Amino acid sequence: MLAPDFPLHTSRLLLRPYTPADLDFLHQLESNPELLRYVSWLPRDIEQVRASLAEKTQQTSLRHDGDDLTLLMLLATTGERVGDVQLTWASTEHRQGEIGFITHPDHTGRGYATEAAHLMLRLGFDDLGLHRISASLDARNTASARVAQRLGMTQEAHLHENTFRKGEWTDEAIYAVLADQWRGPHQA
Numbered sequence: 001m002l003a004p005d006f007p008l009h010t011s012r013l014l015l016r017p018y019t020p021a022d023l024d025f026l027h028q029l030e031s032n033p034e035l036l037r038y039v040s041w042l043p044r045d046i047e048q049v050r051a052s053l054a055e056k057t058q059q060t061s062l063r064h065d066g067d068d069l070t071l072l073m074l075l076a077t078t079g080e081r082v083g084d085v086q087l088t089w090a091s092t093e094h095r096q097g098e099i100g101f102i103t104h105p106d107h108t109g110r111g112y113a114t115e116a117a118h119l120m121l122r123l124g125f126d127d128l129g130l131h132r133i134s135a136s137l138d139a140r141n142t143a144s145a146r147v148a149q150r151l152g153m154t155q156e157a158h159l160h161e162n163t164f165r166k167g168e169w170t171d172e173a174i175y176a177v178l179a180d181q182w183r184g185p186h187q188a
Helices: 020-030 046-056 112-127 142-150 179-186
Strands: 013-017 068-075 081-091 096-103 132-138 154-165 168-178
Touching: 013 112, 020 046, 020 081, 068 112, 081 112, 096 112, 112 132, 112 142, 112 179, 132 142, 132 154, 142 154, 142 168, 168 179
Parallel strands: 096 132
Antiparallel strands: 013 068, 068 081, 081 096, 132 168, 154 168
């Protein structure tokens, strides 16, 4: 089980659970067609975002297979919201997890997703005792692939046209890192 004390800190970010006050920011993320071009779902209207926020506010711990820990990323110096990061407990038996992240367009290219995801890997490996953490992404999403690589993840698979997404067949790339691999160069 993993139930962190919030907020969590990195060198530049605070990570905390979503609250109802985050509706406008989440709407900016989940209604932006360009930002969502590589995710499986279409841009959401305000009522759909309100339902998404209700789920996210409950994703504050990992207690069972399938649970998500979804945290809002904020700049430590200003409190400005920059995106979110998620760790999913995929399998207790196989000690597997999955990470995901999204960054507001005003804050991309600054390493925030990498910094927040690094913390989530630490939580998954050190606190939850996971053996392997993966990231599944649209193979065209080179920015997310670079984040995965900076985290020490390697591409394990490239699945050709395995997902029908937004009216077209798309390729999926699977990245992953094992606990022992991650602890080497990334714990220093």
